[in-house]
Amino acid sequence: MKRLSMLAIFALLFSCEFSKPTSPVTFPKLISEGMVVQRLKPIAIWGKGIPGEKVRASLAGAIGSTKVLEDSTWTIELPPIPAGGPFVLEVNTQTIQDVWVGDVWVAGGQSNMEWPLKSGVIGAEAEFENADFPQIRFFKVSNDYSPVEKSDVSGGSWKVANEENLPDFSAVAWFFAKRNHQDFKFPVGIIESNWGGTPAEGWTEAKVLAKIESRSYTEESRDVVENTSKWKEIILENEKRREMRDILVRRPDSLMAGEVASLNYPEPGWRSIRLPDNNPLEHIAWVRKKFNLGNLSQVTLHLPHLNQMAFLYVNGVQVFHKDWGVDMPELEIPKELLRQGQNVLTVRVINTWNNRPEIGKKENMYLLQDGKKISLEGAWSYANSIVEPLLPEVNFYNWKPGFMFNAMIAPLFRYPIKGVIWYQGESNAGRHTEYRELFSTMIQNWRSRWDIGDFPFLYVQLANYMERKEVQPESNWAYLREAQTQVLDLPLTGMAVTIDIGEAGDIHPRNKKDVGERLWFQARKVGFGEQILASGPVVENAEVTGNEVVITFSEVGVGLKLTDGDEVYGFILEDAEGEFKVAPAKISGVNQVTLTIPDGLVPVGVRYAWADNPAVNLVNEINLPALPFRIEL
DSSP: OHHHHHHHHHHHHHHHHHTSOOOOOBOOTTSSTTOEEETTSOEEEEEEOOTTOEEEEEETTEEEEEEOOTTSEEEEEEOOOOSEEEEEEEETTEEEEEEEEEEEEEEEESHHHHOBTTTTOTTHHHHHHTOOEEEEEEEEOOOOOOSSOOSSOSSOOEEEESTTTGGGSBHHHHHHHHHHHHHHOOOEEEEEEEOTTOOGGGGSOHHHHTTSOSOTTHHHHHHHHHOHHHHHHHHHHHHHHHHHHHHHHSSOOHHHHHHHTSTTOOOTTOEEEEETTOOOOOSSEEEEEEEEESSOSOEEEEOOOEESEEEEEETTEEEEEEOTTOOOOOEEEOGGGOOSEEEEEEEEEEOTTTSOOEEOOTTOOEEEETTEEEEOOEEEEEESSSSSOOOOOOOOGGGSTTHHIIIIIGGGTTSOOSEEEEEOOGGGGGGGGGHHHHHHHHHHHHHHHHTSOOOOEEEEOOOOBSSOOSOOTTOHHHHHHHHHHHGGGSTTEEEEOOTTSOBTTBSSOSOOHHHHHHHHHHIIIIITOOOOOOSOOEEEEEEEETTEEEEEEEOOTTOOEESSSSSOOOEEEEETTSOEEEOOEEEEETTEEEEEOOTTOOEEEEEESOSSSOOOOEEOTTOOBOOOEEEEO
């Protein structure tokens, strides 16, 4: 009897294995080796197969099955799984290894979210020295755009956080993901879907935008929705030109480059330019500067401003290649390349962003030898189209309403996520009056299409940037920041304020760690429900008392404080005629700042940190900066 029972069990196991579906299936790029899926939410597994055939999937003990539909697609929803791994996903006879269950975030926006750790980020070297985090994975969605929604992204794969991969990860997303993993001990997956220089309407569904009347994007949105075939043809031709341009801008022919960069090259048809004062450079620009050396001791090139990509040569030999997003180092020129007497520095420079390459800034372009500077300012020779052909015109059609949404966001919708981190707004600052509505629409659009409820949407307010002006009431960037603050009216949103860590001369501040960690504060409060102080001081009210204005704040912790000085920077008062004056201010209580009204001014409003690049020093207990604001009195 016992023998018969054992035989029956073996027969049952054999029959189950024998009946396991064997039909071939394919998967979207997200469902691949090394993936992280969202914990404690139903897990969608989908792909394509042979219509009518069975599909069976299993992961960490969760099992589901279905049949392939007539359109060759299939979807299986597995029940929620707690954090853990590594697991193996089995679908019919195929397996996907190294699958983890944890928290998954989409990292969206423009270049400040895209900016990789390797591009001069403060503290990056320390991260590279401790880069082994096998439970943190990044998936970089390839840049793409389309007038219609795509079912899969055009490229991308899961990369583990290690010494090889870490330099290419989004710096903001890395510092955020690292804190998520270290604080909660869960695996973390980041899906990077970002593209430098892009406006919010490109990331929002066109048919949603087309319903909003009288906006800068309304007619374009309607055109996209109504003329899909036309836009397919336009994009096809544009991509052909892009492919040709990308071929041209790659490494130049080495023999040709060596000749053009040689000391005795005759420069036929070249013209003269004075750098950095004038900039007629465009396309693939070649520039040459001759310099003299009295001896052959060590020479260092100081030329930090090269925008965007460049090849540098000394006396015909390449000495450096600067790629996009990579800082130009202090460059020691090999002694064996130098000559006593006349030498020549040659630069091949390209800017695919706006076709206007830039070389050098005043007092910041020179050679250093024996402690003395050899200036590189002044006359150079240049050629825009003599050495290499003109670049074909490539349009930024990815900016069109919905185009990036269709190719880089829509394919993600079946992949459950914990939430979104977002850094964008620079490209919409000139249309700040529309941004509150546009950004709110985008967030609601994403939440609706993901169909997993109102997930946390955490974003970065624009940092300080450009020339510092003490009084600048009509700052586009200040208005854009105000619009970003107003979007906090949506549920489950959080904003990281960065008004204190920007750089006047660079739209890409290199302090990304504070940005990522401030987003993480918001995640803990908004996304995980912790009762913590996650924001800087927030204005509650302002009241005129005699010749003073008393401002009251919330979110101060144990109290307000200053990062430097003994007066609060950044307050201006407005009168009824629209004139503004700086108001001296001091901390006057745990949660209050008192402004002294200048003589002769009858204030009707007060603003704080209201400029492109305001000086600020007001923070709370945990050193988070006060939110910029304007308020009527």
